[in-house]
Every structure is written in C-alpha cells, then in structure tokens.
Amino acid sequence: MPSFPLLFDLGAQKPTTRDVANVVRAGGTAALTEAERRADQARYQEITCRSALNRVKGMPFEWTLNPYRGCTHGCHYCYARRYHVQFEMNADDEFASVILVKKNFVEVLARELDRAAWSGEYIAFGTATDCYQPIEGHYKLTRRSIEALVRRRNPMGLITKGPMVVRDKDVLLALAKVASCTVYMSVPTVDEHAWELLEPGTAHPLQRLRAVRELVDAGVYAGVLMNPIVPGFSSSAAKLERTVKAIADHGAKFVGCNVMFLEDGTRAHFMKFLEREFPSWLPRYEKLYEKKYAPEDYRKQVQGMIRVLQERYGVNAREREPHEEKPTEPEQVGFAW
Numbered sequence: 001m002p003s004f005p006l007l008f009d010l011g012a013q014k015p016t017t018r019d020v021a022n023v024v025r026a027g028g029t030a031a032l033t034e035a036e037r038r039a040d041q042a043r044y045q046e047i048t049c050r051s052a053l054n055r056v057k058g059m060p061f062e063w064t065l066n067p068y069r070g071c072t073h074g075c076h077y078c079y080a081r082r083y084h085v086q087f088e089m090n091a092d093d094e095f096a097s098v099i100l101v102k103k104n105f106v107e108v109l110a111r112e113l114d115r116a117a118w119s120g121e122y123i124a125f126g127t128a129t130d131c132y133q134p135i136e137g138h139y140k141l142t143r144r145s146i147e148a149l150v151r152r153r154n155p156m157g158l159i160t161k162g163p164m165v166v167r168d169k170d171v172l173l174a175l176a177k178v179a180s181c182t183v184y185m186s187v188p189t190v191d192e193h194a195w196e197l198l199e200p201g202t203a204h205p206l207q208r209l210r211a212v213r214e215l216v217d218a219g220v221y222a223g224v225l226m227n228p229i230v231p232g233f234s235s236s237a238a239k240l241e242r243t244v245k246a247i248a249d250h251g252a253k254f255v256g257c258n259v260m261f262l263e264d265g266t267r268a269h270f271m272k273f274l275e276r277e278f279p280s281w282l283p284r285y286e287k288l289y290e291k292k293y294a295p296e297d298y299r300k301q302v303q304g305m306i307r308v309l310q311e312r313y314g315v316n317a318r319e320r321e322p323h324e325e326k327p328t329e330p331e332q333v334g335f336a337w
C-alpha cells in the first residue's frame, strides 16, 4: 500500500479518468471518498489510462507524455490549469491539490512504442504537468517511461522544474547514447520575490540551476527555459540580467525564453490571483492581455534583451531540434520548444 492517502478506495479495479470526472461532476471533489489531505494539501488518485502517447496540434512537436494530471508546483501562470477543467475540477486550487496518477502508464507506453505503426518520432515529456513533481519519488512513472524510451531508442525532450531529475541522469544519458535527449529546466527568474509569488510549490530557482549543473557535469545535454517571463514580476532588465548570469554561471548548455500567454482557465486564475494580491495592476494587465499573447512589440523587446544577455554571458540560444522545421508562435513552459 502506498504511504499517502488516495481519493478512492481503489479495490482491484482503478477508476478511469472518465470515472473521476463523473464523480466530481456529481458532487464536487468533496464527493471523492477516502480523501485525506497530505501536509502539502495534495490528494492523489490512481487511475488507469487507455493511451500514454498523446498527439497534439499546433506545437513544435506532435507527441507528448504526461504520466500525471495536475501539478503540486501550482504556478499561477501555468497553461495546464485549463486542462483540469476537462475533469470538472477547477483550474485554481484543485489543479494543484488533486493529482491524478496514471498507474498503468508505463505498460501502456511500452505497448504503444512496440506497435508497427509507431515510427519513433520525437516525444516531448512533461508538457501538461511536471513529471518530476514530488509524487514521482514514489511512483517513478517518469523514470520507468524513460527506460522504455531507451529500450525503443526513441528521441525525447523533457521539461521540468523538479531537481529530482538528477536522480535519473543514468537513464537520460543512456537515452542520449542510443537516440537523443534534452533536458529543459524551467527557471523563469532567480528573483526570490517573484518566485515565491508565482511558483509557490516549486524548488528554489538556484536549486534548479544546481540540478542543471549536475546534469551537464554528468554529460546530459541540459539547458534552461526562462518560461514564462511574467510582465512586471520578472521582466525588468535587472532581473533578466541576474537570471541569465546565474544560468551561465551554472553551465547551462542553452537558454531560451518566452513571455507569458493567458487563455481560458489559466487566464481566469491569473486574473483572480492579481485581483487578490495586486489589484492596482489589474487594469494594466487587462490592457496588456487583451488577447492571448502580450503585444508583439513587447515580446520582441524582451527577446531582444535576452539575446544581448546571451552574448554578454556567453550562453547559447537554444538550438532548434531536428523535428522543428520552422519557428512557431512563442508559448510558455512545455509548449515553448
């Protein structure tokens, strides 16, 4: 038995994601039985999945892997918040406190990779959840999935804010030897105040950078995405410079950045957060984010500053992966590569 509480009395048969959605629709998350709150307020629900490989459109990659749903890191800008709404859960507290664990994920993935129709395309890992959030220490779904990719010699890029990724440097290196493997550590800023406000459940930014150092020293191709840069919180020239310098000092192989975008549940959540914490900023934000993206001029200005800083501190821009043929509209976190 796992040593942390689950939402359901699971019995022999794990509920599917649809079962979970139905229960929540009927009675809210309070209707989920056997629920206890962990010290960190998260509740975990084991579910079974029918597929692991997820096809996406409009991204620089076609296939993604996400062994968990929801993320205890709880970043206020997280675009994945809006996906929780599909399960009748809200994009606010429930995104960060009700985590679905796809218990049979690795077995399903191994079967899918074995199919004759699978041609070994590039896979983006961790695009809608953090695959190294704390519960990974228990389930090891991410580690075991990478082992499956090594066996099938399948290229992969992985994004995380979790220093736990260093635990898996052996399998990451093994994958690099037989296919290709890039680790994108997400460190939007090293500014402590912005970090505490925006990413309440994540490891300290310098801890993440130390993880990058450890991966690079071990021979893993690892760099940093400053995604997303959040206007007013982490966008000043001084904060950008401190962050790029720290990234360079930790030996990252590359740095990239994108300015935050907002849509659907993520937009609603972020605006509520601003209203609560920084009400005087709301009118400016509503103007800046009349649309999904901040105005192009603004984004170009930020990207321009980062280019200058890359040169100043001698850290490369992120190289385009072979599967990326043309630049795409900048997005944030997992979508921005």
Ligand code: SF4
Residues within 6 Å of the ligand: 071, 072, 073, 074, 075, 077, 078, 079, 080, 127, 128, 129, 130, 161, 333
């Ligand atoms: S941005 Fe990443 S780390 Fe933060 S809540 Fe979303 S999935 Fe988790």
